[in-house]
Amino acid sequence: MSTFAQRCGLHDAAREAALVRAERLIAGASLELVRFAWCDLHGVTRGKTLVASAARRAMEEGVGLVSTLMLKDASDRTAYKVFEPDGTASLPGFGFANNLLLMADPASFRQLPWAGQTGWVQGQPWFQDGTPVELDTRRVLQRALRRLADAGLAMRCGLEVEFHIYRIEDTREQLDPQLAGWPGLPPAVRMIHPGYNLLNDAWFDMAEEPLRIVQRTAQALGMPLLSLEIELGPSQVEAVFEATDALAAADNMVLFRSAVKQALRCAGYHASFMCRPPFPNIMSSGWHLHQSLVDARSGRNLFSRDAPADGSTPADAGYTLSRLGEQYLAGLLAHARGMTVFCTPSVNGFGRFRPNALAPQSVLWGRDNRGAMLRVIGECGDGATRIENRIGEPAANPYLYLASQIHAGLDGIAHALEAPPATDAPYGDASDRLPTSLGEALDALAGDAALAEGFGQSFIGYFTRIKRSDLQRWDSAQDKEDFERREYFSRF
Missing domain, CATH: 3.30.590.10 (Glutamine synthetase/guanido kinase, catalytic domain)
Incomplete structure (x- = not known):
């Protein structure tokens, strides 16, 4: 059965090699935690922290994120009425605080120098049907x-x-x-x-x-x-x-x-x-x-x-x-x-x-x-x-x-x-x-x-x-x- 990364068209030989390298670094440094980070509209990093044993699967299958993270103003208030029928009509794929999946790039893996036994990896959001979330600001730059x-x-x-x-x-x-x-x-x-x-x-x-x-x-x-x-x-x-x-x-x-x-x-x-x-x-x-x-x-x-x-x-x-x-x-x-x-x-x-x-x-x-x-x-x-x-x-x-x-x-x-x-x-x-x-x-x-x-x-x-x-x-x-x-x- 294919992974979510494969269904997104992300996985190839280079990504597999990066996954193997990240696994080795996690094991070699006896890391306990890995942070999956993403940059929001305001340039602030958000994400989730997983135990190290879950990192490989998470890089293949994604990490769930509530979609309202992409709809917040600088105070962290949601700027769209997500629980109203037409509250996100202008944003296909969003609504009712549904889930997105954060797909990490294993090539970005680093060990954090200030946090003990902790790794870090950068990700971008995807819809659950395997299509990219084009409102993601990193994708905005990639398109440019x-x-x-x-x-x-x-x-x-x-x-x-x-x-x-x-x-x-x-x-x-x-x-x-x-x-x-x-x-x-x-x-x-x-x-x-x-x-x-x-x-x-x-x-x-x-x-x-x-x-x-x-x-x-x-x-x-x-x-x-x-x-x-x-x-x-x-x-x-x-x-x-x-x-x-x-x-x-x-x-x-x-x-x-x-x-x-x-x-x-x-x-x-x-x-x-x-x-x-x-x-x-x-x-x-x-x-x-x-x-x-x-x-x-x-x-x-x-x-x-x-x-x-x-x-x-x-x-x-x-x-x-x-x-x-x-x-x-x-x-x-x-x-x-x-x-x-x-x-x-x-x-x-x-x-x-x-x-x-x-x-x-x-x-x-x-x-x-x-x-x-x-x-x-x-x-x-x-x-x-x-x-x-x-x-x-x-x-x-x-x-x-x-x-x-x-x-x-x-x-x-x-x-x-x-x-x-x-x-x-x-x-x-x-x-x-x-x-x-x-x-x-x-x-x-x-x-x-x-x-x-x-x-x-x-x-x-x-x-x-x-x-x-x-x-x-x-x-x-x-x-x-x-x-x-x-x-x-x-x-x-």
């Missing part, structure tokens, strides 16, 4: 990458991730059943460094213990960590990763956030990927996404050029970028307002777009200009030539962030768009501003036909409904600071 592959292209991405680490002082209120709420309170914390002294070596020394945990956790999980840095804000740090293929970069971001939060928590620290933690005098955290397109076969960087375009000046995209690179850049600019909500999906994140704050305000690009939305990096003949998008917040879902870049950039290529001159005044009086709120960003997405076509109208409708639920709760919250403390600082 197939668009690139059909054109003979691939994407490489490097990550610069700013976040905050605090030492936990007290968890009594957080864990007091009399104070439980939905969402709950965060722990009481204090800073690990005082900030306002960028890249200060002494501040690194103050923060070395938690940063060592970050380093060892990332490296033990096989991530291409490049550097750890002291950022400008109090208790703010940054992790930088070498460029990888796009799907690996997104997978690494999901696992990095989850792993760092858990490993630090075990050591008495609270890591927050919330853009603006709820304290006075903090600095916003961004997630700067470096991206380039490469030839799918040779790996050659298709954004770089050997010499400036004829007649170009440093203000022209063609001075550094290939024609393909300029068209991709122009596509990102043309769809900047529509894609903002995928890059900055929280109410809190829009507080980052302030003048002279190393965060963008307007739809502009610049040559090595950290005030611009898009920063072109590299010189002629540089194989690392790339575009850095600076509108992301570190809490964004990586699969949606990257997919939005692909759909926007491909539209620029398809229509042979030309980029305007580079800005030398990123905080000047530009006419095209980025959205300043979650509601404005959702409205911009609703008016972007190319992104609707790229993501699919069904996904746009699904995503928008859930984000509107977040916005409605924010609008009705009497205490906005308490909302952000519980909604974001406690959990993201």
Whole structure:
């Protein structure tokens, strides 16, 4: 009798070899538990933990998950009326909190460095009839990458991730059943460094213990960590990763956030990927996404050029970028307002777009200009030539962030768009501003036909409904600071 993996069309010789390898690793390390994890719409990992003896069968037959996990807003409230007859009419296959099956990829198996005798494996949801759940955000990126592959292209991405680490002082209120709420309170914390002294070596020394945990956790999980840095804000740090293929970069971001939060928590620290933690005098955290397109076969960087375009000046995209690179850049600019909500999906994140704050305000690009939305990096003949998008917040879902870049950039290529001159005044009086709120960003997405076509109208409708639920709760919250403390600082 066939397994569920076989009925899904997943099983082949490579998968069988990966299953055997995972079994050997489980046995060789005497693991007791294996976590089956999945990334939800909000970029948060969820899943189930199985005893090790059940792992092989679970990787063949799937792990049951309630379908409402895919229908929840950022507070974990279900945004669809699943027990009403037409409550999920727009979502075929969903209804009445039915079951999905989480199918793990045995090739993703790792041993968790902070949890004793515990393994981890990444999965994606399937319907019980063996069809994939297309609303899964990892599949959204996989579909976007197939668009690139059909054109003979691939994407490489490097990550610069700013976040905050605090030492936990007290968890009594957080864990007091009399104070439980939905969402709950965060722990009481204090800073690990005082900030306002960028890249200060002494501040690194103050923060070395938690940063060592970050380093060892990332490296033990096989991530291409490049550097750890002291950022400008109090208790703010940054992790930088070498460029990888796009799907690996997104997978690494999901696992990095989850792993760092858990490993630090075990050591008495609270890591927050919330853009603006709820304290006075903090600095916003961004997630700067470096991206380039490469030839799918040779790996050659298709954004770089050997010499400036004829007649170009440093203000022209063609001075550094290939024609393909300029068209991709122009596509990102043309769809900047529509894609903002995928890059900055929280109410809190829009507080980052302030003048002279190393965060963008307007739809502009610049040559090595950290005030611009898009920063072109590299010189002629540089194989690392790339575009850095600076509108992301570190809490964004990586699969949606990257997919939005692909759909926007491909539209620029398809229509042979030309980029305007580079800005030398990123905080000047530009006419095209980025959205300043979650509601404005959702409205911009609703008016972007190319992104609707790229993501699919069904996904746009699904995503928008859930984000509107977040916005409605924010609008009705009497205490906005308490909302952000519980909604974001406690959990993201």
